[in-house]
Amino acid sequence: MAQTILTFKRRAIRFLGILSVFLLIQKGNAYDYKVGGPRGSWTVPSDPNAAIYNQWAEKNRFQIDDTLLFVYDANHDSVLHVTKDDYTNCNTEAPLEKFTDGHTVFKFNQSGPCYFISGVADNCHKNEKLVLIVMADRSKSKSNETVSSPPPSPSADMAPPAPAPAGEESPPPAPSDKSSHSKNSASSIVAGGIGTVAAFVGASLVLAI
Numbered sequence: 001m002a003q004t005i006l007t008f009k010r011r012a013i014r015f016l017g018i019l020s021v022f023l024l025i026q027k028g029n030a031y032d033y034k035v036g037g038p039r040g041s042w043t044v045p046s047d048p049n050a051a052i053y054n055q056w057a058e059k060n061r062f063q064i065d066d067t068l069l070f071v072y073d074a075n076h077d078s079v080l081h082v083t084k085d086d087y088t089n090c091n092t093e094a095p096l097e098k099f100t101d102g103h104t105v106f107k108f109n110q111s112g113p114c115y116f117i118s119g120v121a122d123n124c125h126k127n128e129k130l131v132l133i134v135m136a137d138r139s140k141s142k143s144n145e146t147v148s149s150p151p152p153s154p155s156a157d158m159a160p161p162a163p164a165p166a167g168e169e170s171p172p173p174a175p176s177d178k179s180s181h182s183k184n185s186a187s188s189i190v191a192g193g194i195g196t197v198a199a200f201v202g203a204s205l206v207l208a209i
Contacts, residue, residue, distance in 0.1 A: 030063075030065040030066055030067070031063075031066045031067075032066070032067045032069060033060060033062070033066065033067065033068050033069065034068075034069045034071065035053065035056070035068055035069060035070050035071075035130065036052070036053060036056055037056060040056070040071075041071045041072060042070040042071060042072035042077065042079060042118070042128070043072060043073075043077065043123075043128065044118075044123050044126045044127075044128045045126065045127050045128065048126035048127055049127070050127060051127050051129075052127070053127070053128075053129065053130040054129075054130060054131055054132075057130060057131070057132035060132075061135060062108060062132055062133065062134045062135065063108070063134065063135050063137065064108050064109065064110065064111060064134060064135075064137050065107065065108065065109075066107075066108050066134075067105050067106060067107045067108070068104075068105070068106045068107075068108075069103070069104070069105055070099070070103075070104040070105075070106070070116075071102070071103055072102055072104075073102065074100055074101060074102030076120075077118055077119060077120060077123065077128075078098060078099060078100045078118065078119030078120070079098075079099040079100075079104050079106075079116055079118070079119065080092060080095035080096075080097070080098055080099075080116065080117050080118070080119050081095060081096045081097040081098075081099075081106065081114070081115070081116055082095050082096060082115050082116070082117055083096065083115065084113065084115055086115070086117070087115035087116075087117055087129060087131060090117060090121050090124035090125050090129070091121075092117065092118075092119055092120070092121045092124070095119075098119065100119070108134045110134065111134045111135060111136040111137065112133070112134060113131060113132070113133050113134075114131070114132055114133075114134060115129075115130075115131050116129065116130040116131075117129040117130075
């Protein structure tokens, strides 16, 4: 009986370990940001004339699936996700989203600008506000273009060069972008290979328990 329980525990540990490896790989490119930095919090800046949150945002590169963590006193403050006009005017009346839990996690699901202000209008006027840009996922857009765009059809303007007169050498062919395309493909293959190797190594280590 004891041996059966021990075997079951080992199998459970292996399963959880493998699951953790795959979850880590899946989230390999996503980052969690605490607003204001590791020791920062969502509150009125000590200098109300300084846009400290925007200065912090300018030092980071936000992407889709990244998250923002707002830490604040839920009894005296809140976080509003707003439009550009409401951000500019510190309008707290009609936010896109309102958060009041004191430990708000906001996940980016699309590229473009994001605007946040304090739910207390007076705090917003004292620069408790944040605007940042979420970068576009260029890797996916390039992949879609590759799949959806048909190859260019031959054109009359692309006629083969005329043969050179007798006694003269033919001009060299025009340069091609195949080499750069091959480099990009090789880079993608290497990146994918690294992820696969990492998953295999992690799973192997877990199975060795």
